[in-house]
Amino acid sequence: MITGGQSYVSAPPAFSADGRLLLVCSGRVVSVFSTSTGMLVSELEGHEGDVTAVVVAPPPANAAAAAMVASYCWTAGLDGMLIYWDFAAAELVRKVHVGLPVHSMVVPNITRTSKVTEVYTPFAFVSVEDTSKSANEAKALRGQLRIYDLTKGRQVGSLLAETRKPPKIVASCSGEFLGIVNKRKLYIWSIPTKDFKPDKIRKIKLGHTKNLNTLAFHPSERIVAGGDVTGRILIWRGFGNAKFSKAHGAKSQADEERDGVRGEDDAETCTTWHWHSSGVKFLKFASDGAYLYSGGMEGVIVVWQLDTGKRRYKPRLGSPLLFFVGSPDSSISCVSCTNNQIHLLKMPNMVVLKTIAGIKLPLTSPNLVRRDVYGFDCTNGLVAVPTEDYCIQFYNLFENTEVSEVQVCERNFQPVDDITMYISLVSLSINGNFMCTVEVKLPEEELGGLVTLKFWNHGSRAGHFHLSTVIYEPHSDAAISAVAFRPGKNMAVSSSVGGNFKVWVQSLSLQSSDEKSQSGWRCQSVGSYKKKPMTAAAFSGDGSVLAVAAESVITLWDPDNNALVGVIAEALSPITKLSFGGTSAYLMSLSQSSKPQVAVWNVSNLSMQWSYTLFAEAACSSSKGEFAVLSLLSYPEGETPAEQDGVILLFNAENSNPILSWSVKKAKGGSLAFVKDDISLDARGEDASLLVYVNGSHEYFIFDPRKNEESQLSKSAQKNIQADEPASIGYAAIYGQLPKLELKKEVSDVPFIPSERPWETIFTGSSHVLPPLTKLCSVFLASLLEKRPVANE
Structure with a gap:
């Protein structure tokens, strides 16, 4: 089984000690990328749940020992395990069992005096979720902060804090301070970095009038910054001078001298800055402490000068920002974006050196967009995913890498909540030579709505397309329900809920001898059936039959003459998807209304072969006459979760009994497709078809449906893993x-x-x-x- 499509931005990444590698949490593995090439070097596989934190082991004081631990790291996951890795060799060293899902972890640089020398001792401060408490209880404290001795593999001390949800832990560079955000307060602990004992830990609280999102510690001074949900940044200076100082119990300054400090908070001053229009997502001090980096929904990195409050910007990153991480040598940093991209930045000018791009994450406003708008290039193993910045991302399913991006319409990124335009549909021809997109501009106050149909021709490489034809309002002001390409010919059909469908053909307009010929698409014919809305369309495998759904009635047409050749009996409710199996013998229909139905029709005698009452999310067919259906598990009304589970059923067209079935997660918003596998061949020497399942989070799985789980294909060698290049010297x-x-x-x-x-x-x-x-x-x-x-x- 091949897996891919994991999020690269679910947790902050981490640089290796020399800055040459970047460790990224990606699902249940840690992906190791080269910072010089941006390519995948290796993967750390060992967790049974999603990885939530990766911490590179800090080097000890002496240089000889530092070289030994320069390639080691700790990881934490939702499986309740802490794992110690040699990431240079991609080897698992040891495990520490926590027993509860770990959502965040830091490992400060703590040393103990052993006779004469100081020995590095790893202690992990973890944020876990207490699953024994009910999540439905309003005031349940499910978040806990615990301490684990990683050398002995056991918990030490008592709980540091309990919160409603597991918080994110932030540590200072020296490991002397830890902090979390809890509603309107910052909790800060002073950690003894030498001769560590849990009973010597002390805590203070700093308050604010708004809920806080994030915090950051100054690398050398007692300064902490906090960002709130309104976009404000607060700078507390001299925090903990009263409680954390050696003369414990010393009184702080008089209230009139503590500018901006609230109540009895242990700080000297508090300064407020404001530029962000919405919540601050990250704060990070520069290594020298002279600057503070901040980011959020605007897609802009703001660089604040700490002494003066003056700022400069790194704009046009194209997506809201999540995390900002610096490397130990300060020459390179990285910023994680919500579109599943990590930009490597050359400091201090923040020039983008490389971009690590994963599959784009689902749209934030799914109610405006059809959920199954993926397009599949089955020949080349690519999936086309519409993105929020009005692009089509082509992603290689076998190599788990981005191939290209096609800009459908030119729009600058704007961090606004109102969606004014979206890509409602993308369709690819079977051979991948043509692409069709449908973009919808929403009306403002019921005026100005626009539907645009665009045809694209294939470029010089897979996943590259150039615009051929733009058609405004192809079906008057009605929406387009489906677009399908005819196999073997330059023909496409678009159906509309306005009551008709149109057949489009490609034509060549010859120019003069010194000019190249240009191709465009024109409407060849228009068809309708009793003025009913046309809700789905599909061509048969040999291209001889065109099936168009007129609500619950399936009509069959001769695509060359646009002549009605047959009508199949009605389904239970309006049909939303049609798919031929094999050449043209059988046809599957999906109805996704309040009366769901999956039905297979015999085209030769215009009758129903068999049907099921299933909540089907997606379906596809193979050239061998097999149908795969993604069905949602039913839940009581009003209790359907957002990430609904489901089952994949594989049918033979002639038999109503499923051949095989697989249980899957996150089926809501998922899709299915059969793709060709050019490497593995079946017993007859024909190209084997693999089944691709893309779930609602854009994670995907590729497997051979004809083989058992024990004999599933493995293509780890096909992953785009490259050896790291040696560093240049001299x-x-x-x-x-x-x-x-x-x-x-x-x-x-x-x-x-x-x-x-x-x-x-x-x-x-x-x-x-x-x-x-x-x-x-x-x-x-x-x-x-x-x-x-x-x-x-």
Whole structure:
């Protein structure tokens, strides 16, 4: 079984100690990417639940031991496990059993004195969910903060806090302070980093008038920043001077000297900044503490100068922001976006170096958009997903990577709640040569609505298309219910709830001899049936029959002459999807109204073969006459969950008994498709068809429906995993790699022979070509030094 489509932005990522690798939580695995290429290097597989936190083990004080732990990390997951990894070798080292779902974790740099030397001792502070308490109880404290000794693998001390929901834990760079957000307060703990004992932990609270979203600690001073739901940023300076100082119990400053501090909060001053129009999603101090980074719904990184409050911006990231993480050497950072992309930024100018792109996540306003608007390129194994920024993302299902993005309409990203336009439908031809999109502009005060039909021609590579034809209001002011391409010919049909369907054909307009011919799509014919709304359309596998659903009646047409050739008996309710099995012998229909039905019709005698009363979310058919149906599990009225589970049923067209069935999660909003597998062949040497299931969260599974689970295909070798490139040093680190020179056998014309010791001739050349030595030598020597993070005292 092949899996993919996991979210890369469900939790903050983490950089390796040298900044060359980025560890990303992606479903039940941790994906390791190279920061130089943006490509997948390896995967850490061992959790049985979604991974919620990854923490790179901090290096100890001595340099020799630092090199040993530079490639180790801790991960936490909803399976209640903490796992220690050697991520350089992708090997699991040990596990610590927590027993409750872990939603957040930090591992501060804590040392213990052993005789003369200080020994690094890992203690994990975890945020867990107490599942023994009912989630329906209004005031149930299901969130708990616990401490685990990772060396001994057991819990130590008592609970630090209990909250309604498991909070996100934030630690300072030194590990001296921990903090969480709880409604309108910040909870901050002082952690003894030397000779750690749980009973020495002390806590303070800082209050605000609005609910808080996030917090961040200054790297070297007692300054903490908090962001609230209204877009305000609060800076508390000198927090904990009264309770955390060595002279415990010392009184704080007089109230009149504590500007902006509320009540008895233990802080010297509190300053408020405001730029964001909505809630602040992340706060992060620069490594030197001079700047503060913030981000939210606007898709803009705001850089605040801490001393003056002045700001500058990194705009046009194209999506709301979630997390901002810096690397230990401060030369690179990354920002996670809600569209499942991670941008690697070169600091301090924040230039985007690489982008790690996953499959785009579901639209935030599903009520305005059809749920099954995916398009499948079954030949090339691609899925086309409409996005919020009015693009079609083409995603390779076998390699789990983005192939391309096609901009359907030019629109700048605007962080507003009102949706004015959306892509309602995308359809691809079987061979992937054509694409059709339907975009809908919503009316404002019942005026200005527009439906646009666009045809796209295939480009030079898979997933690349260029616009061919734009048709405004193809069915007057009525909505388009379906678009289908005819196999083997440049023909398509669009059906409309306005009461007709149109057949479109591609035509070539010849230009002069020195100009290329241009292709466009035109309407060849129009059909209707008793003025009923046309709700679905499909071509047979051989292209000889066109089936169009007129509400609950299925009509059969000759697509060449646009002549009605037959009418099949009515279904129980209006049909929303049609699909032929095989060539043209059988036809499946889906009705998704209050009277749901899945029916298979015999086209030759215009009769029903069999039917079921199922809440079907999606269906597809194979060239071998098999039908796959995604059915939702029924729930009592008013109790249907958002992530509804379901079952996939595989039928043979002639038999009403399912051949096989599979239970699946998140079936609501899911889709099915058969795709070709060019590598594995069946017993007769024909291309085998694999079944793809995409769930409501855009996670997908590919499997062979004809094989048992034990013999499922495995394509881990097909994943786009590449070895990490070695870091450049010396001249290459400054100016890049020199071109390779092929030396001739006769070397008499060569002015000099390359030495076996290249450092003797690396600065050989004309003086007007090389930079001055005062500049070149310092940069060259710096490039030879290994970058290591500085351990804070």
